[in-house]
Amino acid sequence: MERIVGIDLGTTNSLIAFIDEDTPRVIPDPQTGDPLLPSVVAFLADGCTLVGQPAKELVTEQPLTTIQSVKRFMGLGMEHVTGDDHRRYRFADSQGIVRFTVHGRQYTPPEISALILCSLRERAEAYLQESIHKVVITVPAYFNDSQRQATKDAGKLAGLEVIRLLNEPTAASLAYGLDKKEEGLIAVYDLGGGTFDISILRLHTGIFEVLSTNGDTRLGGDDIDQRLAERFLLAGLPEALQHDPRVLSSAQQTAEAAKRALSTAEGTRLVLDIPDQGVHISHTLTRREMEDAIADIIARTLAPCHQALKDAGLSPRDIEAVVLVGGATRMPLVRQRVGEFFGRTPLADLNPDEVVALGAAVQADTLSGRRRDMLLLDVVPLSLGIETMGGVMSRLIERNTTIPASVKEMFTTAVDDQTAVDVHVLQGERELAQDCRSLARFKIPIEPQPAGVPRVEVTFLVDANGILNVTATDLRTGRERSVEVKPSYGLTDREIERLLEESIDFAEEDVTRRLLIEARTEADTMLHATEKALRHHASLLAEGEEIPLLAAVQALQEARAGEDYNHIRDLIDALSEATTPFAQRIMDTSIQEALGQKRLSEL
């Protein structure tokens, strides 16, 4: 049975977990022992990439080429990119899918996420001593179809088979349910680095049934850091400095550290020190001041809670347990507000940073066929529909419908001999198509017939990953017709293929480059030693030895200037061979000198 591991691909941190004899366990970094991998990717000038802590350390030094919180951009178009984002990063286009420009190359969010996934995979492979191919990746419950698809694409680009996308709050409930054998109605409040989810579940004899979910995919701890940075650090600086990427990223890091400290301490010092920019700010921040500054951000999480309860037909008092997930729920203010809303003290006995990854490992165990005692019944977070006459959104699958869910729609033609019908798929709760998210467009091919005669049945199926699949059947011929769906904010299948091919090429190129660098370094060492020996021990050269030796030196120097590492290695060997007798003599002499002019044979 092939192992499937669970991955929490987070905005701020990512984790990988597996089942160790029936107990889910997070795999730590082999060097530092840290279970969290910061979701940060740094692109270096020499073409190498760093992921995790080493990348995070470069954030303030090279902010434009170090990408943080890439999850916030998954499945989005350039029109969703904010002014702050533009100050922080360089983007390639003004429309279409988001593409970061780094060192003259373009990267989509799934490509950057793939680098994080690769790093997690390496961590797991080193720990488990086996190769990993299959994964469960968690996503915010409120992620729409494009964001889910982008996450799946990231997995593909990392060379992984994504067996399931699992909603984060649901994953957390699994980890809790496993622990407590809970029954009844629970609410999972998940405030992460960049996203907020609320899910209401009914737990009943091993079935975890999601009744409703709601949230905000652009609300999280990052917003709190940004608010604190703006209010307490940047406000006093000149305008130009406020928009400086280095100042911005330093301020954000300082703010984040202060926020963490204030979860336990009543006060902390905020220090922002960038001497070469003439920035020096230092003052005390109390927990009370921080809470006043961010109260409205926390309040924004309550509207989705209210809506989720309403959709489930429940009131706050019906909830029997409230579970807190995500690092931001460590803040006392969050606990207080959530407690007030539901009228009960929330549970936080499991580590809020790890609980999602642990739940993903539990679900991976079920999917691998090892475990059959628990079952998740999850829902689609947002209504799905199509654009109809007059730009109206016609809902086909209502939000909070249990997945997998399918619906069939009949299509026909409006004019004679029409050869295709255009379908525009939307997601959202608004009445007008223009106010909903455009997911995709596709054409149903139709054989020329008088208007109204063709009958094509289109099946919209939302699978267990919450991703939409479309198939069309011509009812006259009974033939299934394939529809090529053009995602509005995603990569096409062809683009993914191209990126995969490129990444293989790049991987080869990376290896080649590394081997070349190593060969050159070795050549330098060899040339340096030979040159030194010739300078200091020219008297030890035998008759006729100097010319071939100098020729070998010159040949290696020429090879070193080239790109062929194999050739460099060959000539290193050649020079090494040519200098062996000479080197031997030098060695002998040095030893003789050291031993008081005794000959080797006398020892």
Place this chain on the structure above:
Amino acid sequence: MNHPDTVRCWRCSHEHPPALFCPACQAIQVLPSQIDYFRVLGIPRRPVVNEAELTRRYYDLSRRLHPDLYQTGTAEEKEASLKNTALLNRAYRTLRDLPERGQYWLELQGERLGKDNNRVPAELADLVFEVQEKLAEVREARVAGKDTAVQTELEQIRADLNEQLASLRRALAKNLAQWESDRQAPELLRNLKNLLSEIAYLRTLSRDVEKESEIQWNV
């Protein structure tokens, strides 16, 4: 709603009446998509259902059909699991909701709600007019910045609508219960249709009101 009398198992070719699992080899089967929801859930085909039993059947079947349990299975098993679970979910969603079930029951009898479903049902004209007027007032009050007044108004409208909906649902439940003994009475059918269009109309109206209150806390 016709479906074939017998189907052939994809694995062992055994011919059997449509079922979730082949009686011979136990392999999961794709149910014909025209099969009725009562059969999917294995409960009596009656307009009144025992809700506890319905939920129990739904959970039991989910535990046997869900795609999570067929992840390591063959392509045929995966497809059957996916399609059947989608069908099971739709069946459960329809049958557990009283108006949805009523409408589905009508469809099973070969009846449909008329095209004039969007017209204001005569019995509701007064209420609809009142609600629309109040909603207009609410919007005006919001523009004028009288937020607390808006809140009270909305609460009142919501309460009125919910009360009306609840009484319609009671009438619907009563009518559906009568259907069992008095199968084809044309008057019962007409009543059922009227009730269902009234409920459908009120639900839409109620949605408008909810939207208005959502704007409240989204600000």
